Amino acid sequence: MHTAFKTIGLLGRHQQADLAEVLEQLLQLLAPLAVDVLVENDLAEIFHDDRAEMTTRESIGARADLVIVIGGDGSLLSAARTLAKYETPVIGVNRGRLGFLTDITPDDMSEQIPAVLAGQYESESRFLLDADVLRNGKRIASGDALNDVVVNSGTSARMIEYELYINDAFVYRQRADGLIVSTPTGSTAYSLSGGGPIMHPALDAIVLVPMFPHALSSRPIVVDGNSDIRVDILDRNHLHPPVTCDGHITMIAAPGDSVHIRKKPDRMTLLHPVGHSFYASCRDKLRWSNALVN
Amino acid sequence: MHTAFKTIGLLGRHQQADLAEVLEQLLQLLAPLAVDVLVENDLAEIFHDDRAEMTTRESIGARADLVIVIGGDGSLLSAARTLAKYETPVIGVNRGRLGFLTDITPDDMSEQIPAVLAGQYESESRFLLDADVLRNGKRIASGDALNDVVVNSGTSARMIEYELYINDAFVYRQRADGLIVSTPTGSTAYSLSGGGPIMHPALDAIVLVPMFPHALSSRPIVVDGNSDIRVDILDRNHLHPPVTCDGHITMIAAPGDSVHIRKKPDRMTLLHPVGHSFYASCRDKLRWSNALVN
């Protein structure tokens, strides 16, 4: 058997229960192929195998031709933020229920991973967001996200006041718990819980979803993916709004700061087994499939 | 004074109270310019003036370099469906409150119309939708819409059952009062009342909004503007679903029919006075502006 991927990286979260076992299965699947295998050295505690080289996540990004992430959508989000700058293709193996990003189960792995390595896969490109906090015009912090950047009050049931600008055009001044800025990838995650629309992954668009807005007529807004989004935290706020990237508090803004959000130049390449369907994932994850029963 | 628009068409709805008066004002504004003026012959009942030629809406589309529509967003929607194929630029004069499409008031007309004619305007391109009803693979009816195509049960509080396909990929089988398929232009109209997002007019996207879906997890879906959308009316339906284009019942489908919806090849060119802002229209029409008072 032959593969175009010469170096394969394996990533995972060492807290995951059966990670060592899944890694072992993967090594056996990869053994017949003349590939180099790199495993994230965070996993050294639970995994050691002579057939694999332990190295950093950054080094894997730089050297691997394909990265297999073991875990849920959260693990893949984390990997994506590191790997985007190396343009390394990524595929996800999910222990539990399928995710929107990870669509190979350990049970299907022995069939699907070799198929992918043999070139039978579908590839799609997902964009990420860059977020900067600016204070007096200077960038004081930055982060990136595959799903969403959320500017919020830091405390549920507290409001922040901000002004929203898109491509320097004033949109509104708003009082809300916060604002979710989501990619199509993130549109099936937190944004959806907040009333945002589902956006097809190939759509070049960003959605802005206000969280518990004080004005009832405030609605999600979908704008072009190349839009420059600016959230000005009004001086009159008494709190320091955290800015989360994919659910992690990455930065803390202050009254008077601006948060700039725009498409990242680097994109993630996500691989799927042949026959993958975004809508099938929706039907499964959002329980659409049986809508006509009764 | 000089203008690049040599032939100007004037459209309106003859039911409109002060239409004759507004037409008269427009003729006076146009008089100093060496332009030909065409007025829709539906208005012959209420308007006659030697300075203008009365002719059909189609002929105006074919001959005019610019069409001024007097009336609300509804009048402009209707004009757009005729004019798109001629690519005639359109601008709207609105008697009452500003609309999303019509942003010159009669009061501002004497200032803004000459400015537009002198080349001081902003131009944007809006896409329309084509909708066909197919029976046994043959097109039996068709329509077009600038705002939205709605496939529905024809009766509030009755459900239809349909399958949705996007680019031939199965999305879901659904039981609902109907489905709204909306352009960005229509996203601030009926789609918005049904929980759809606001989409910036320049976005190349279509939103699908289920109406009173039986499955609570069914949400608006935003897809690329070039998507091919197909709604298969299941055989098991006992009703004949009307298909509305911009709110008018244009076609009646039957159980077993398919409704195909996709972007129209022709686009509408919409002119605005300089300084126009989509978000300002939102603030005004959706009452966002005062959100921070109290």
Added chain:
Amino acid sequence: MHTAFKTIGLLGRHQQADLAEVLEQLLQLLAPLAVDVLVENDLAEIFHDDRAEMTTRESIGARADLVIVIGGDGSLLSAARTLAKYETPVIGVNRGRLGFLTDITPDDMSEQIPAVLAGQYESESRFLLDADVLRNGKRIASGDALNDVVVNSGTSARMIEYELYINDAFVYRQRADGLIVSTPTGSTAYSLSGGGPIMHPALDAIVLVPMFPHALSSRPIVVDGNSDIRVDILDRNHLHPPVTCDGHITMIAAPGDSVHIRKKPDRMTLLHPVGHSFYASCRDKLRWSNALVN
């Protein structure tokens, strides 16, 4: 075996596939008990048995001590509207998935029906709505509903304009596709698809849910169950709004008419097997149960 119910009525829809079979099973279950069995004479086509008397639905209401409805929630809604005035207790046997109102399956019937007849049941009281159309102060039509009364434009995607009064206090003037007025029983049906809240069946309240309201700040309103609700159809409407009761077009109003809606004096007594839980029905029907998986 002994039962407090001396006369048992059986209702169903003759279109239902296996109705004769379920009726036969019920007769066998009832045979050992010294009860009179009445079967709706609409079913004479598909059912005849010497052990049962065929008679009208009204007569069953007047004479039976318990009515067993075979069918889904729709069949029970229909039965409830007839039986409420006789205060006859009702229990539902549902062929397919459990409903919110019908919670005995044919499989469980042989165990649960005898238990109910032996006095092992939970009883709850559900209120219905009376709706009248008034023209020039005179009632021209009336209907009743266990789930909801819907005043609507008659055509999806068309708006009506109306004024809402509650206990003669002006609430708002609104432009919308219509207004759903729902009991707690109906709150898990059409009202829920329109964004209304779930109301516990024991709550003495009515919810008013605007359908596709033009004003984005219009929201569902919950009022006391004894409220007098009046929907004044404005003269300026050009359409004749149908008024549906439990999904059936019962009356057609005209511009200038008023629709009055208030609690019916008669209530339905609904029986359940012991251990019934409204929230368990919600978990099952609304698919809450697995929310924490993944």
Added chain:
Amino acid sequence: MHTAFKTIGLLGRHQQADLAEVLEQLLQLLAPLAVDVLVENDLAEIFHDDRAEMTTRESIGARADLVIVIGGDGSLLSAARTLAKYETPVIGVNRGRLGFLTDITPDDMSEQIPAVLAGQYESESRFLLDADVLRNGKRIASGDALNDVVVNSGTSARMIEYELYINDAFVYRQRADGLIVSTPTGSTAYSLSGGGPIMHPALDAIVLVPMFPHALSSRPIVVDGNSDIRVDILDRNHLHPPVTCDGHITMIAAPGDSVHIRKKPDRMTLLHPVGHSFYASCRDKLRWSNALVN
């Protein structure tokens, strides 16, 4: 002039810009009446007048026959929590826009306050909520609220997992940012931003609104006002959920704790000028009034 209210208490927030001025106007209005005036001693910094006795808020609650709160809805919420146990009637004077609770403006004060004191007022009773955090069955903290009790993750965009029980019946296990438990009074505040219904103030009901629920089919639930609500914070949570009462973090729960919420035995008596209308407040505050313009 004569009044049934012999002792009048005056409350306010000393940060409020023109508080001293409004207090002065009130004293002049009260001067002609043979009443004792008590002013909250927190205001000593900005106010001193021989005609008034400075004392604690608690003492005002115990002694006053009527309390006038100067400030917005927030000031009145705070006062209500103190005054409920003394059953002292309260009326609100609002500097800015009218609130849902405070409906006298300083401009109308000179007319409306004497009218109220002369017995021309409408009185309504509003219930409050008691909230306790229980650890191993023991109450470790408690709070009360006129608007709402919110159990949440403490951080926007983080989820907590909990089980909801109503009158000891299991409702669901849910993963969400939190849960809003709101009175009718609170239904026009935070609960409304989260998609909850408007509930008429006289309704004896509580609404439970999930915040950004992971399950899309999770909806607001309205239950009887006498329901016993229990939120069990699952052991598997890694965060300590704050419990807010009327927007203030009052208690911090831990994984394994239960939050109990039920109606407070004491109620607030709220006075309004004659002619007050809840729906008029809605029209004003929620901008319903002009819905038919355009």
